[in-house]
Amino acid sequence: MLLTAVLLLLPVRSLAAPEEAPAQDAPAIDMNEYIFGHINDAYEWHITTIRGKEISIPLPCIIIDGGLHVFSSSRLEHGKVWEDWRIASKGESHEGKIVRVSDGTRPFDLSITKNVCGLLIDSIILVVLILLCSRWYRKHDYLKEPPRGIAALMEPVIMTIENDVIKEAVGPDYKRFSPFLLTAFFFILINNLMGIVPVFPGGANITGNIAVTFVLALFTFLMVNLFGNKHYWKDILWPDVPIFLKAIPIMPAIEILGMFTKPFSLMVRLFANMLAGHIMLLSAVALVFLTAKMGPLLNGSLSFVAVVLGVFLDCLEILVAFIQAYVFTMLSSVFIGLAHQRPENETH
Numbered sequence: 001m002l003l004t005a006v007l008l009l010l011p012v013r014s015l016a017a018p019e020e021a022p023a024q025d026a027p028a029i030d031m032n033e034y035i036f037g038h039i040n041d042a043y044e045w046h047i048t049t050i051r052g053k054e055i056s057i058p059l060p061c062i063i064i065d066g067g068l069h070v071f072s073s074s075r076l077e078h079g080k081v082w083e084d085w086r087i088a089s090k091g092e093s094h095e096g097k098i099v100r101v102s103d104g105t106r107p108f109d110l111s112i113t114k115n116v117c118g119l120l121i122d123s124i125i126l127v128v129l130i131l132l133c134s135r136w137y138r139k140h141d142y143l144k145e146p147p148r149g150i151a152a153l154m155e156p157v158i159m160t161i162e163n164d165v166i167k168e169a170v171g172p173d174y175k176r177f178s179p180f181l182l183t184a185f186f187f188i189l190i191n192n193l194m195g196i197v198p199v200f201p202g203g204a205n206i207t208g209n210i211a212v213t214f215v216l217a218l219f220t221f222l223m224v225n226l227f228g229n230k231h232y233w234k235d236i237l238w239p240d241v242p243i244f245l246k247a248i249p250i251m252p253a254i255e256i257l258g259m260f261t262k263p264f265s266l267m268v269r270l271f272a273n274m275l276a277g278h279i280m281l282l283s284a285v286a287l288v289f290l291t292a293k294m295g296p297l298l299n300g301s302l303s304f305v306a307v308v309l310g311v312f313l314d315c316l317e318i319l320v321a322f323i324q325a326y327v328f329t330m331l332s333s334v335f336i337g338l339a340h341q342r343p344e345n346e347t348h
Contacts, residue, residue: 033090035282039205039275040096041115043073043087047200057200059117063098065107073111118204119212122191129154129186161185161329169333170340177336180223184216185329192274192321196314207324208275210267217267220332225259228339262335266328273324277317284309 037046045057058074063085075082076098079089084101088094092104099106112120129150136151147155166181167174191206206212236255287306291299 034286035279038203038282039208039278041113041205041209042096043076043098043111043113045114045117045200045204059114060112061098062110062112063107064110065100114204115206115209115212118194118201118206119191121201122194122204122206123187125194126183126186126190129190158182161326165326165330166333169330170337173340174333176227177223177333180219181329181333181336184219184332185325188216188270188328189321189325192324193318195274195278196317196321205275205278207270208278210271213267213271216270216328217263220266220335221259221263223332224262224335224339227336229342231342232339262331266331270324270328273320277313277320281310281313281317284313 047055058072061071061073063069076087085098086101088099094106098109132150133154162178166178194202237252239251284306288303291302
């Protein structure tokens, strides 16, 4: 945790004065640029800045604009122009995105950005963990010996989520939905944890990106509504309420709206909690440089507070990473279970 806090300070170092300049000459920090520069998507993976020199990993840009164009993002760094494209500057329309130099409009952009790259890395980690766990069970008899290695780490988590969350919420038909719900849990958990790691291949703000949480919520929406039973649809389209509420129709409209508000809450909850956690951690680290002009005593004291607070928030973020993965899986299970309820008078 202490290493994490120290590593978080490295990118901020570029915002302070160079080593040979006195602390009182340090320029004021642009907090918007500092915070959103870390959590926003980018065409390169910024590692740190040492003595004014940025160290970053360029990522492939893939543009479809009168044909397929693939090139390194290093051709567009620091305001450079490559053919008819550049990255829109701060304050411009489509800020931070690739636009045409000629008219400022966006081409069709399929670039491997920082978030996309992080998403691919984290997905590979998830697949490798599952395959290693599966490999142990293929080669051993789990009835005769306890699991070891990755299997020993994964089994208790899988059994807890399946038996205490999915089975309880979904009901007798839970095994149909366990693969999706368990995949969602581990996918969110790995992305949450990797987002806390401040150095490559961590640090990408994936679950703090609303496009990612939208897709996750969309999958839950499809699982609920594509596989809901006839009783679920009867409660939506013709609920057991006075006839005038159905004939107008007031209740069906409310129920249909509820179909969309449930996944919307899933999307916003995960996005907002993870984004807020990153902003809080970055704000705590920025205390070191916000107090650079207040003298060595105050700056040193607040720097110590910033590191301690950063470690505490890091621990809190790890807890939140598990909680948010758990909550998303639990609520998805509940929504799926509600779509498979049966009337009380129906035999089971």
